[in-house]
Amino acid sequence: MKYVALVYYQEQIINAMSEQAWHDLNQECVAGVERLSTNGHYLAGQALQPVETATTVRVRDDETLISDGPFAETKEQLAGFYLLEAHDLNEALQLASRIPPARLGSIEVRPVRELPPKAHKTVIGEQP
Amino acid sequence: MSTEPSYVDDLYREHSRRVQATLIRLLGDFELAEEAMQDAFVAAVQQWPVNGKPDNPTAWLIRTGYHCGIDQIRQRSTARRRAHLLLPTDEALDLEPTTIEDDALRLLFTCCHPSLSMEARIALTLREMCGLTTEQVASALLMKPTTLAQRIVRAKRKIRDAHIPYAVPTQEELPERLPDVLQVIYLVFNEGYSRSTGVSVVDISLTQEAMRLGNELARLLPQGEVFGLMALMLLNDARRDARQDSEGELVTLDAQDRRLWRQEDIQVGIAWLEQALALTPAGYYTLQASIAAVHAQASHAEQTDWGRIVRLYDALCRRFPSPILALNRAVAIAMNGAPDTGLKLLDDIAHHPQLSRYHLFHAAKADLLRRQGQHEAARSAYQQALLLVTLDPEKRFLNRRLAELENPP
Missing domain, CATH: 1.10.1740 (Rna Polymerase Sigma Factor; Chain: A)
Incomplete structure (x- = not known):
């Protein structure tokens, strides 16, 4: 069963960190990913640039609308994500609780939704 | 046949x-x-x-x-x-019979999973564990059946889609997971208990359902805290006939006619408590039950062993610090012959956001001030409590106390 762990924290807390504390947090995350990989729980993941780099895209009536900033202004900002393999929600929550920024902000854990298999279009008059 | x-x-x-x-x-x-x-x-x-x-x-x-x-x-x-x-x-x-027994535990731990909202946990537990119909659960929780049904459907969907496990926690997980289940059972009990002074509109007794659940849990999972919760529920429920007078008005613990307390329930409650205390260390519910037992064993309010109650609150506050327990401890200290210390402690915690909007904080303070003869300060504390109270019997009780201050009986 796959789960996504979305990592949120207040960027201002991070901005106020000393160089050393920021370095240590990053190293702790790297070590965490290594541990998760060894145990077969880590499928993918990425840290994100600050929210000020975000751009939001919408398509309405075939028109592409582009705007500066994140989709929603929230107290805590999306800072990264993990794609995890876990047996059930309990295991996923336990893995998420060990993601270092869980101590600073919040981790939202969501099961993935598998999309249905590609539908085969049947064209009249042709062999399937 | x-x-x-x-x-x-x-x-x-x-x-x-x-x-x-x-x-x-x-x-x-x-x-x-x-x-x-x-x-x-x-x-x-x-x-x-x-x-x-x-x-x-x-x-x-x-x-x-x-x-x-x-x-x-x-x-x-x-x-x-x-x-x-x-x-x-x-x-x-x-x-196998043991596996089928464990299925009841699996169901209970799933229904009480912390990733569900508390409302959903209570509704699911009553629906699935107690075998009540949606209509019965809705009327017991004073909700519309359609609202409750939606809540249950949403919770079941989350259990399925997020893969909330259908499993009994392992011995290592148990200390962390058991409180989730105990909390739901105790909330169901209190939901019924707090309403027993109001007009009874349903024939489903939430207090009875909670005690049935606790009993079954104690059989399946004989842990000290499960026994402690059973003791706490029984010792509180033993006082149910004394908690309101013939007009249905609220009667506080110190004014209750203790002959109306059900001795049989008290004895069973004490027996549960002794079982719980045999399995040290005493946990949250066991300590609360120990306090309830001190009250239950005093034949008059004046004979209450407040010293022992203070020591039990000390232990509770050390291990499970919370503003509500700090409030209770302050009242116990005041009742144990140190009213000034108690009032001082209340002032120290008055600004906690969980207490400043809590009517019982102001009611407790008013009561201590009244006992001290500080009628003016008591009056303003009662008025503060009245601004925050929601249940009618409590509102009437506070109004009576306020009137007594104006015209002593």
């Missing part, structure tokens, strides 16, 4: 909860399990009068329900998602 409706009812009451709990494990889906269980009971009503009652009715119902469920899956287009369920043969169904 009779097929009278009462026979069907008895059959259902005796077996439905266990059958349902095991079918959820076997079929991996709450709704499918419920449909399958209904099918199994229909089959039983048709076949048992003809073929005789099977030796093991529970296992028969589970096996029949399981086959009905599998047929359902085969007929549905979603079969692929549950393909793994089609593999086990009849022998692979684990129907």
Whole structure:
């Protein structure tokens, strides 16, 4: 069963960190990913640039609308994500609780939704 | 064999909860399990009068329900998602009595999972564990049946889609997970207890349902804190007849007619407490029950051993610090002959956001001030409490106290 762990924290807390504390947090995350990989729980993941780099895209009536900033202004900002393999929600929550920024902000854990298999279009008059 | 409706009812009451709990494990889906269980009971009503009652009715119902469920899956287009369920043969169904017992625990831990909202946990527990209908649960919780049904459907969907496990926690997980279950049972109890002074509109007693759940949990999972919770519920419930007067008005602990306390319940409660205390260290519910026992054993309010109550609150506040416990401890200290210290402690915590808007904080402060003869300060504290109180019996009680300050009886 796959789960996504979305990592949120207040960027201002991070901005106020000393160089050393920021370095240590990053190293702790790297070590965490290594541990998760060894145990077969880590499928993918990425840290994100600050929210000020975000751009939001919408398509309405075939028109592409582009705007500066994140989709929603929230107290805590999306800072990264993990794609995890876990047996059930309990295991996923336990893995998420060990993601270092869980101590600073919040981790939202969501099961993935598998999309249905590609539908085969049947064209009249042709062999399937 | 009779097929009278009462026979069907008895059959259902005796077996439905266990059958349902095991079918959820076997079929991996709450709704499918419920449909399958209904099918199994229909089959039983048709076949048992003809073929005789099977030796093991529970296992028969589970096996029949399981086959009905599998047929359902085969007929549905979603079969692929549950393909793994089609593999086990009849022998692979684990129907050992201990496994079936554990299914009740699996169900309870799933219904009380912290990833569900507290409202959903309470509703699911009452619906699935206590075997109440949606209508019964809704009326007991003073909710519209449609609202409750939606809440239950949403919770079941989350259990399925987020893969909330259907499992008994391991010994290592238990200390962390057991409080989730105890909290739900105690909330169900309090939901019933706090309302017992109001107009009774339902015949479902939430206090009784909570104690039934606690009893079953104590049998399946004999842990000190489960015993402690049973003791706490029984010792509180023993006072139910004394908590309101003949006009239905609230009577506080110190003014209750203690002859109305049910001695039998108190004795059973104390027996649970002794079992709990034998399994040290005493936890949250055991310590609370110990306090309830001190009250229960005082034949007059004046004989209450407040010194012991203060020591128990000290232990509680050290291990489980919370503003509500700090409030109770301050009151106990005041009652133990140190009213000034108690009032000072109340002032120290008055600004805590959980207390400043809590009517009982202001009511407790008003009561201490009244006992000290500080009528002006007491009056303003009662007025503060009245601004925040919501339940009618409590409102009337506070108004009576306020009136007594103006015109002493």
